[in-house]
Amino acid sequence: MKVKVDKTLVASIVLHVLVLGWGLLTFSSKAYIAQESLPVDIISSDQLAQIMAGQKTGDKKEPKPKVEKIAEAKAEEDAVGKVTEKKELIKTNSTPDTPPPKPVEKPVEKKPDPPKPVAESKPKEEPKPQEKKPDPAKEDPIAELQKKLETKKPPPKPVEQKVAAVQPQQQPKPKERTFDPAQIARDLDKRAATRHELTGAALNASASLGSTSGTAANNVATWQGAFMSAVKRCFTPTYNGQDADQYEADIDIYMKIDGTLASEPVIVAARGPSRSIAQAVAESGKRAIVQCQVYSFLPKQQYDTWKTIPMRFGLKDML
């Protein structure tokens, strides 16, 4: 009745248990860390606001109007006035909020100059508004017309006033260049008021049209999604044959913590029926990665997770 025990079998079982147990512990701890850190740190307040925002064409699940916010919308008229005043001050002191005038300035007669200043002049906005000398010529006839037609057209007046208001204030600018802390304080106050109004408008929209089926699905809530969106902007593949779904390119990306590339992306594999087309897809993906950097939005605290980013570019949805 003795049961013969195979020593090697026992040893095998014991060793298996040890190795598998050690492996399970190692797996669980690493996986746990990776899962825990992803969703929490990424969602910013802006993204949260977008998730809550609805679509204008969506159903009104909560048709209750919020009167308070409608009232805030009226205050936007004040904001307009404040904004114009800010522009005047900004022109004299610094260059913080100049993007709006840029497109207007480009077509101005600076193009005949050598091409270099065209690109370089984009960030330099200060001299351009001053060059709007033809505008003053418009002021005089407009002002005269205003005087003549004071009773006829009340609506256009505010528009004309804005133009007229900008120009006379441009002339005394040199006088205002003297440093005045009180003036800065006034600017800051006005900015704060504007922000309140904008915030009110956004909240009003979400309250009336927001729903769980709004734009939440389009929002990016992980660095992976944000990174893919950024690279996709620069990815311009061209192939559209019926076998497009068979083309794939694997590229490994090595990143620095500042969101730039640590080295040139490495094409690991390029697959597809045509070698030249597969290579073109891979090169296109590589160009996209390089062209769309810097990826400064990547969360630094999770650098370990995106220090190396393996990517796959495909064409399966191209047709």
Next chain:
Amino acid sequence: MNRRRFMTLTGSTLAMLGGGHALAQKRLEINPTEFRPIPIAITNFVPGSPADGDVGNGVTQVITNNLKRSGLFAPIDQAAFVERISNIDVAPNFQNWKTLNAQALVTGRMTRQQDGRLKAEFRLWDVVTGQQLAGQQYFTSPEYWRRIAHIISDQIYEQMTGEKGYFDSRVVFVDETGPKERRVKRLAMMDQDGANVRYLTRGADLVLTPRFSPNSQEITYMEFGQGDPKVYLFNIETGQREIVGNFPGMTFAPRFSPDGQRVIMSLQQGGNSNLFVMDLRSRSTTRLTDTPAIDTSPSYSPDGTRICFESDRGGRSQIYVMAAGGGQAQRISFSKDDNNATYSTPVWSPRGDYIAFTRQGGGQFSIGVMKPDGSGERLLTSGFHNEGPTFSPNGRVLMFFRDPGGNSGPSLFSVDISGRNELKVPTPGFASDPAWSPLLSATAGQ
């Protein structure tokens, strides 16, 4: 035995553990759903001498036009250029081109040689990585500068897309002039971009359905001369022509085989027509179909093993596929939404993946493509009258003719096989029945 088993199990376990990191790093996948043309900067070709300025600018313009019309490239306006290229042998300052979001940069130089020839050099740069992707030089007679521009365009196209280009090619078509009731139809040929139009016939006789040889400067077409209409062979370079075969009845709808050694066509017999193929060397003919129906518009698959054609053997005109030597034909066209729709003028793509056709249904003529098994039908354009598709040498673009009706006349159009980028092809007058040549560099005698 147990020891071996132990070693195997331990090994597999350790492999699982080692692969843990690889599994954790799943590849991020990007699968775009739409085309966006590649931004490319094409600088004026630097003239080797002041006298070469015009030809340099001309080459630049032709390349820009080619790439833009392909729909796959977005040439950047030269007015936005920050850097002016004066020496193509020096690497450009790529930062200046990155600011324009250019992915590629083309530089070049045109120089007239002492022997009178023109030397064309070009470089294609990857702006993003700063690497030279291509660099070539060509010599040619000055009058062929446009062809050099087309060849350079093909080089750029191939380098950036991985596909062969189609710019160095020609189109033969039927030029139509005069009032509708007395329309004069001449055989004409031009570059694929509409330049260098040449008239091959004088218009005394009606000509139809011209088709290029795949590997020589020959055209086959149908002409209504004295007696029955016949299929002719026409040598573009010598101007010589000859009747294909000596059939008793009308022959029509000819097309070359992929090797250029045979011509397949229809022969009218009573109220029916059947397909025949003639070997151009031995002049022997072979009957491919024998049905009491109209079988016509045959077209070979690029490997020459199969034929697609239209036939009304089922009651309505539909597209069939059969072996190149004849035999059982299989119908592949089935309209999903219109049982009365008819399909005609099938033509097999040079890359073999699609068959283009004309579809008539719902009061409209459409140009479309389907896979050789009949699946994946896709209509690319529809209207009052669209007909006669022909593929570009790389199978990427279709050209066809459109007749708006009334007292007007037909014009040529091109469209990508995905249905995008429909463009009118410039012709001197009304034009119909286009047929695209293979790449000139791929044909003999060039």
